[in-house]
Amino acid sequence: MLSVRCQRVSYQLLASSSTSPLVQTRSYATQPKKGQIVKQASQGFKGKKTAPSGQMEPAKKDKKMMAFQPLPVSQLPHPLFESDRPDTLTLQTFHPEMLTRVVESQALKFPHNDDDPFRIFGLPRNILVEFRLLSKPCSVIRSVTIDAINKLDAASEKNSKESRVVFTGPQGCGKSFLLLQALQYCNARDWLVLYIPRATNLVNSTTAHTYDMRTRTYLQPIFAYQTLQRFLKVNTPRLEQLRTQTEIEIERRPPVPPGTPLVELINIGLKDQGHAPTVLDAVLEEIGKQTIFPVLLAVDDFQALYCKSHYRDQHFSAIKPYHLSMPRLLLEYASGQKSFARGAVFGALSMSNTTFPLPVELREALSLKYDRPYGPYVKRQPELVEYAHGLESLAVPSSLSVSEAASVFEVWMKDRAVPSKPNDELFLAKYSEASGNARAFVWKGLLSSMS
Amino acid sequence: MNVMRRPLGLSKFRFYSTQTTRPFVPPASLNHFDFRQRQREKPRPTSPAFYTARPEFYDQLSSLESALQHAKTALTTCHLLPLPQFAREALPPRINAWVDKRELGLKLRSTLTTSRYRRVVLVLNELETYRSIAEKAGIAELQEGIRGITELFERADAATMLARGKAKPVKFDEYGRSYTLGKRKTSSARVWIVPVQQPPADKPTSQSISAATETDTALMALLDPNSSSKSNEPVSVAQILVNNTPLSTYFPIPADRTRVIHPIKLAGLLGAYNIFAIVRGGGTSGQSGALAHGIAKGLAAHEPDVATILRKAKLLRRDPRMVERKKPGLAKARKRYAWVKR
Numbered sequence: 167m168l169s170v171r172c173q174r175v176s177y178q179l180l181a182s183s184s185t186s187p188l189v190q191t192r193s194y195a196t197q198p199k200k201g202q203i204v205k206q207a208s209q210g211f212k213g214k215k216t217a218p219s220g221q222m223e224p225a226k227k228d229k230k231m232m233a234f235q236p237l238p239v240s241q242l243p244h245p246l247f248e249s250d251r252p253d254t255l256t257l258q259t260f261h262p263e264m265l266t267r268v269v270e271s272q273a274l275k276f277p278h279n280d281d282d283p284f285r286i287f288g289l290p291r292n293i294l295v296e297f298r299l300l301s302k303p304c305s306v307i308r309s310v311t312i313d314a315i316n317k318l319d320a321a322s323e324k325n326s327k328e329s330r331v332v333f334t335g336p337q338g339c340g341k342s343f344l345l346l347q348a349l350q351y352c353n354a355r356d357w358l359v360l361y362i363p364r365a366t367n368l369v370n371s372t373t374a375h376t377y378d379m380r381t382r383t384y385l386q387p388i389f390a391y392q393t394l395q396r397f398l399k400v401n402t403p404r405l406e407q408l409r410t411q412t413e414i415e416i417e418r419r420p421p422v423p424p425g426t427p428l429v430e431l432i433n434i435g436l437k438d439q440g441h442a443p444t445v446l447d448a449v450l451e452e453i454g455k456q457t458i459f460p461v462l463l464a465v466d467d468f469q470a471l472y473c474k475s476h477y478r479d480q481h482f483s484a485i486k487p488y489h490l491s492m493p494r495l496l497l498e499y500a501s502g503q504k505s506f507a508r509g510a511v512f513g514a515l516s517m518s519n520t521t522f523p524l525p526v527e528l529r530e531a532l533s534l535k536y537d538r539p540y541g542p543y544v545k546r547q548p549e550l551v552e553y554a555h556g557l558e559s560l561a562v563p564s565s566l567s568v569s570e571a572a573s574v575f576e577v578w579m580k581d582r583a584v585p586s587k588p589n590d591e592l593f594l595a596k597y598s599e600a601s602g603n604a605r606a607f608v609w610k611g612l613l614s615s616m617s
Numbered sequence: 618m619n620v621m622r623r624p625l626g627l628s629k630f631r632f633y634s635t636q637t638t639r640p641f642v643p644p645a646s647l648n649h650f651d652f653r654q655r656q657r658e659k660p661r662p663t664s665p666a667f668y669t670a671r672p673e674f675y676d677q678l679s680s681l682e683s684a685l686q687h688a689k690t691a692l693t694t695c696h697l698l699p700l701p702q703f704a705r706e707a708l709p710p711r712i713n714a715w716v717d718k719r720e721l722g723l724k725l726r727s728t729l730t731t732s733r734y735r736r737v738v739l740v741l742n743e744l745e746t747y748r749s750i751a752e753k754a755g756i757a758e759l760q761e762g763i764r765g766i767t768e769l770f771e772r773a774d775a776a777t778m779l780a781r782g783k784a785k786p787v788k789f790d791e792y793g794r795s796y797t798l799g800k801r802k803t804s805s806a807r808v809w810i811v812p813v814q815q816p817p818a819d820k821p822t823s824q825s826i827s828a829a830t831e832t833d834t835a836l837m838a839l840l841d842p843n844s845s846s847k848s849n850e851p852v853s854v855a856q857i858l859v860n861n862t863p864l865s866t867y868f869p870i871p872a873d874r875t876r877v878i879h880p881i882k883l884a885g886l887l888g889a890y891n892i893f894a895i896v897r898g899g900g901t902s903g904q905s906g907a908l909a910h911g912i913a914k915g916l917a918a919h920e921p922d923v924a925t926i927l928r929k930a931k932l933l934r935r936d937p938r939m940v941e942r943k944k945p946g947l948a949k950a951r952k953r954y955a956w957v958k959r
Binding site for chain 1: 852
């Protein structure tokens with residue numbers, strides 16, 4: 167029972183030469199621009215005909231974000247900026263072999279290369295701003311980092327069903343940073359990595375969603391396309407060594423025979439955005455079967471996958487996250503219904519997001535303390551309870567230890583980013599004010615005060 | 618035989634009207650009588666105040682006055698009385714807290730009028746003065762003797778009365794915790810401060826490092842400022858809990874946190890004391906101000922040297938500013954309504 171609007175849209179699409187399925191978008195969704203992804207959209211009753219085609223495009227730049235962009239050094243000639251002063255921040259590079267208890271509380275800089283997962287996959291907003299302020303992206307190795315890395319080493323031999331870990335802790339304690347460190351470690355150790363820096367974007371209705379009759383879920387072709395693109399870019403040398411093991415069926419196309427290189431399979435998805443969700447599913451299944459490389463699936467804002475999405479169906483009811491293709495895929499791997507033969511699934515909660523707060527099903531699955539009185543009469547969705555079953559919680563300590571905080575302080579001090587006089591009194595005062603909390607120490611403590 | 622009695626018919630009282638002269642009795646017949654004993658038939662009154670209206674009162678008063686006289690003579694023999702003017706001025710001024718009129722009446726077993734009460738208090742004040750002179754001079758016996766008398770007449774809560782208006786000393790409990798109260802606007806903060814327990818330092822290891830290596834490391838640190846030479850001494854860190862939550866959770870605004878830490882920072886005791894506080898009433902800035910006040914008072918109790926610094930910074934002072942009331946004819950406390958020309 168299609169509405170009039172949908173019928174008109176369908177006629178117009180059929181009239182065009184595209185082979186893409188029915189697409190619903192919001193009237194205020196961003197217009198397709200040159201060099202960016204073209205959304206196959208017909209806007210409401212006006213029905214603009216846009217030439218739909220999936221184009222290859224470079225990594226998407228976040229232009230909406232009003233984030234801080236530092237001026238390049240060449241534009242700072244005034245002597246006050248001391249641009250000619252040599253960089254005092256000398257850090258060792260983050261190298262997987264050196265990550266032992268000895269390096270605890272030491273700051274290490276992340277390696278910089280073309281296929282860096284940060285550059286390609288993107289970063290959570292807070293961390294992006296922080297890396298722009300710092301002269302080079304770095305992080306402090308904590309005791310919990312070594313714990314996470316030990317878990318990864320153990321997980322590299324086991325099925326990912328047994329290593330589904332979620333980082334928990336109060337806001338600002340360093341869960342996203344820990345996930346970044348795990349990601350860099352796995353990338354350096356030759357794992358296949360797939361990183362979703364902002365899972366809220368999957369459920370907050372920022373991209374188009376289309377209903378698929380075959381899977382009876384809402385597909386998100388743009389996200390699938392982006393994910394495939396980025397996954398290929400970061401893991402190219404490893405993917406070139408892998409081949410499909412079974413025949414893969416893709417709609418409106420002859421099936422892909424077994425033995426096809428995975429890179430070729432991915433390119434099929436990249437050529438046509440409509441195929442991207444199916445191809446992504448197939449690719450993940452294939453890399454799940456192989457045992458040459460372990461796989462890390464890292465998701466930040468993990469709790470957003472369990473919240474009600476902002477997408478609406480034709481009855482204006484919210485679409486459940488497990489009815490959307492991308493969140494469903496991630497939920498299936500997180501719950502162990504699908505798994506990688508070797509690897510792990512890591513997630514990091516975001517406790518500062520008020521549009522996607524931590525739901526009760528996930529809270530109970532991770533055995534976290536309640537923030538408000540819950541009881542047996544609060545409804546828990548059985549599907550989400552099932553998707554959250556078996557998740558392991560790794561508690562990130564709420565406060566930095568003194569030596570870790572000292573390393574953080576040293577990094578900011580040597581980068582000349584602290585406005586106040588950087589002495590031990592400032593350090594202890596800000597540490598006490600923040601009660602050891604990392605974000606409060608850096609953002610509300612060191613960078614906000616001028617004493 | 619009662620021959621000396623008046624014969625019957627003569628009245629006892631109407632002596633003047635009936636017989637003016639005594640009947641003649643020959644002296645020889647009175648030889649066997651003892652007149653001295655007769656004179657002493659009525660017992661001598663025990664106290665000289667017997668014939669006064671309030672013998673008990675005057676007895677007590679006279680005993681006090683005699684004690685005063687003894688003290689005076691004792692001091693005079695010690696050449697302490699009369700005291701020159703400069704010495705009298707040097708004595709500490711004493712405000713006495715004697716029992717009130719009713720209590721004194723009970724003690725003296727007679728109801729007192731104000732003038733009688735004042736008379737007793739006058740004597741007691743004099744005694745107290747002599748006691749202070751004896752105390753200053755160092756004559757312990759005399760001082761204790763007078764004290765034995767004066768403490769009978771002192772109020773039970775004399776200490777509290779005398780300490781009115783003075784700052785009460787902060788008490789420490791068996792764990793060394795101080796308990797202070799801080800206030801600001803309508804908020805109040807109850808603050809417990811306890812010193813951070815330092816972990817036992819590993820003395821043998823520190824002694825094993827020779828002097829040469831210590832100077833080497835110091836020299837290296839001096840020459841190369843970029844090298845971070847982290848000493849192995851653990852840094853003690855203070856924990857601050859407000860209503861059982863960490864400070865950063867309870868006060869999200871950095872200004873409030875800074876206000877709370879300010880007294881500790883000024884005193885230079887940043888990692889030295891753990892603080893537990895219960896705050897109530899008012900809003901965020903009032904509560905943070907009350908907490909800062911309580912912390913300052915507690916730190917001044919733990920470290921008296923620091924009290925001067927905190928007093929100079931006006932942190933020991935209860936901020937007297939309160940919300941001003943609204944006045945009639947004005948929109949708010951000071952805000953006037955818009956002036957209309959006509």
